[in-house]
Amino acid sequence: MATVSDELDAKVRLAAFSALERLTASTGGVMSREAMTQGFTLDGERMPFALRARGIWKPKLLGPHGAALSLTTASIRKGTKPRYDDQVASDEGWFEYRYQGTDPDAADNRAVRQALERRLPLIYFYGVGPGRYEAIWPVYAVGDEPARLTFRIAADAAGLAEPLLLGGGTEAPFKRYATSLVKRRLHQHRFRELVVGAYREQCTVCRLHHSELLDAAHILEDKDERGKPEVPNGLALCKIHHGAYDANILGIAPDLRIQVRADILAEIDGPMLKHGLQEMHGQLITVPNQAYMRPRVEYLAARFERFKAA
Numbered sequence: 001m002a003t004v005s006d007e008l009d010a011k012v013r014l015a016a017f018s019a020l021e022r023l024t025a026s027t028g029g030v031m032s033r034e035a036m037t038q039g040f041t042l043d044g045e046r047m048p049f050a051l052r053a054r055g056i057w058k059p060k061l062l063g064p065h066g067a068a069l070s071l072t073t074a075s076i077r078k079g080t081k082p083r084y085d086d087q088v089a090s091d092e093g094w095f096e097y098r099y100q101g102t103d104p105d106a107a108d109n110r111a112v113r114q115a116l117e118r119r120l121p122l123i124y125f126y127g128v129g130p131g132r133y134e135a136i137w138p139v140y141a142v143g144d145e146p147a148r149l150t151f152r153i154a155a156d157a158a159g160l161a162e163p164l165l166l167g168g169g170t171e172a173p174f175k176r177y178a179t180s181l182v183k184r185r186l187h188q189h190r191f192r193e194l195v196v197g198a199y200r201e202q203c204t205v206c207r208l209h210h211s212e213l214l215d216a217a218h219i220l221e222d223k224d225e226r227g228k229p230e231v232p233n234g235l236a237l238c239k240i241h242h243g244a245y246d247a248n249i250l251g252i253a254p255d256l257r258i259q260v261r262a263d264i265l266a267e268i269d270g271p272m273l274k275h276g277l278q279e280m281h282g283q284l285i286t287v288p289n290q291a292y293m294r295p296r297v298e299y300l301a302a303r304f305e306r307f308k309a310a
Contacts (some may be wrong), residue, residue: 005062005063005066008061008062009062009066009067009120011042012042012047012059012061012062012069013069013120013121015040015041015042015047016040016047016049016069016070016123016137017121017123017137017138018040019039019040019041019049020040020049020123020135020137023035024135026212027212028134028189029134029135029136029185029189030128030132030133030134030135030189030193031049031125031132031133031134031135032131032132032133033052033131033132033133034131035049036048036049036050036072036125036133036135037049037050037051037052042061047059047061049069049070049123049125049135050070050072050123050125054072054100054108055071055072055073055074055100055108056068056070056071056072056100056108056109056111056112057069057070057071057072058108058111064107065110065114066111066114067111067112067114067115067118067120068108068111068112068114068115068122069122069123070122070123070124070125071097071112071122071123071124071125071139071153072124072125072127072133073097073125073126073127073133074127093154094142094143094152094153094154095124095139095152095153095154096150096151096152096153097112097150097151097152097153098149098150099149099150099151102149104146104149112141112151113141113144113151115140115141116140116141116142116143116144116151119140120140121137121138121139121140122137122138122139122140122141122153123135123136123137123138123139124136124137124139124153124155126186128186128189128190128192128193129190129193129194129197130197132193134185134186134189136155136182138155139153139154139155140153140154140155141153142154155182187229188229190229191216191229191230191234192215192216194216194230194231194234195216195231195234195235195236196211196214196216196236198231198234198236198288198290198293199235199236199286199287199288200286200288200289201214201236202214202236202286203236203237203238203241203286204235204236204237204241204252204285204286204287205237205238205241205250205258205280205283205285206238206240206241206276206280207286208238210238213238213239214236214237214238214239215236215237215238215239215242216234216235216236216237217234217235217236217237217242217245217246218233218234219233219234219235219295219296219299219300219303220233220299220302220303224302226299231288231293232292232293232294232295232296232299233295233296233299234295235252235285235295240272240276241276241280244277248261248306248307248310249261249264249277250277250280250307251303251304251307251308252285252295252300252303252304253300253304254297254298254300254301254304256284256285256287256295256300257282257283257284257285258280258281258282258283258284258285259281259282259304259307260277260278260280260281261307261310264277264278265278265281
């Protein structure tokens with residue numbers, strides 16, 4: 001029979017998961033640091049998902065021996081490459097999460113160990129841009145390596161024979177996905193945050209400023225050995241122009257001029273075709289302020305050859 005603390009723990013986690021579901025429904029899972037600290041409501045009281053200055057967070061409500069609720073990666077800083085990027089690029093079926101400090105028995109580390117021992121689901125906030133984090137839940141602590149001051153965190157509970165099902169297991173909002181798929185999604189989201197940020201949150205073609213309508217388009221695809229998820233291989237495009245770029249209706253020449261396919265220029269249709277595509281022909285795209293972030297000329301040239309052949 002569940003103890004009071006087990007029931008309270010389940011109540012906190014289910015409330016947090018439910019709130020995350022609502023808050024990230026329109027953002028693809030990405031949250032601001034402010035939203036993380038603002039948190040969710042439980043019995044009329046505000047409770048943060050995470051604290052600004054803490055990587056490991058356990059609400060006081062869960063008591064001194066309670067389990068952690070969330071883990072947050074180090075903040076991304078301009079001009080630095082987080083070590084977590086290397087983990088996303090790896091084929092390992094887990095993330096490594098460093099202890100808080102060097103004492104394995106520190107309170108925060110004990111809180112993560114409690115989650116491991118009790119098979120409790122956690123929230124993992126992974127930094128995808130300055131002040132921007134992807135919320136991944138549920139994840140599990142599946143390993144503890146005190147000699148390396150590291151926990152292993154996985155999205156698929158591969159290291160747990162029986163992950164705990166909250167609320168009796170019938171209504172727990174568990175998402176079944178493999179850690180490898182989570183890593184792939186993090187790559188995509190990190191790429192988008194970097195590219196859209198570099199282009200000052202505007203479409204490079206039409207200068208639309210609504211971030212929720214912007215994508216990060218690859219110039220060269222992943223299957224090309226040069227097609228890495230880096231800003232010089234990306235373009236911030238609104239969804240209309242991203243679709244047109246992928247369909248070779250619109251191309252971008254190495255001199256940064258927009259080219260619209262000849263048959264589309266000759267077509268007669270409504271205002272979207274005229275103002276959204278035809279009037280873009282011959283215009284220069286908007287590029288990032290920093291030269292090292294601008295699209296690589298050789299990438300544009302290779303991609304433009306495909307447009308001309310379409």
